[in-house]
Amino acid sequence: MHRVKGYLRNTFLLGILTALPIIITYFFLSFIFKKVTGFLIPFIDFVASKSGITLTVFAKQSLSLIVLIFLLFIIGIIAKNYFGKKIISFFEYLLVKIPLVRGVYSSIRQVVETFQVSGGTSFKKVVLLEYPMQKKYSIGFVTKETSEFLNNKINNESYNIFVPTTPNPTSGFILIVPKCEVIELDITIDEGIRFVISAGLISPEAAEKLNSGSK
Template structure:
């Protein structure tokens, strides 16, 4: 009986604990960004160091303002030109350009959905025969990497519970099958570790790849 109650309590509180853990990480990162500048400013004007709640409040407001300003800049020519110069600067720094360029292209693909990138959900046999998982079509041409790769797909396979640390595989188009799922449904399934399943009828169903 005690074991039953322990398991029931664990599964009830686990989503809350995971959510609080993620929010705590975001909170700590935001506070860390502005801690040094605010502390330096406090010393400069001879006032006590700001408390943690003040750092958190200022960090949150500053982050929102930064996002708004960047979004507004993207809406006019001068702002786009400034961001273009920033891109050129970042892409001219060794090592930094690799990370920055890849992240920039990934975000652009997700935001615009170019060529169906990360919009089309498919079923792939991975990581070994007899095992299947869901993936997202990133591109439909791998000829740049493999001779005859025009018929191959680059498929991104998210991991659980963090879908941003997934795998990218190149696979023949004939070995994947479309899944009647939205990108949100597939991501929810991956993040939940397969616990949250899409509806079984109508939208939200998928077919296993047929054996050749």
């Protein structure tokens, strides 16, 4: 009887561990889908009510996604056109004149331009650094070498390092760390991100085996 209970418990736990990545992926994609498609739903509700059309929630979300993709495609065409660039530059000029909007828009614009220049990868290498205290290490990603202005202030050549939070690596802290205090890791950016997202459960070695097994 004890052996049967152990078998049932282990099988059930294995089922949970197998299904968990799929469930988390589903809820994550579902959350993104709702946020993206919900952007135009008020406009679709207004048009539908004026036209006397009744739409299901899924139909509204699907239509919103299609319209949003179409609008982004049109904006891309305009951005490639000479006169379109002039129009966009004019709107950007207006935005940077608004005190509160200026700082937010300029920061986001700089991040987008960084991703465009670097081909979508802003991280240069994965490193270990003593953070948040001595003898306690965190994974960090080098974004670039620190500017001469800041290097002169701290009298040391340094890195700009992004230390992400777990399990959401899109938020975190920017640290300026002297190069001599940084331990460079011989792993890929993807392996470092997997380590952060998994809260340390997937080590770089495990990530390497996972990659080789999926090929």
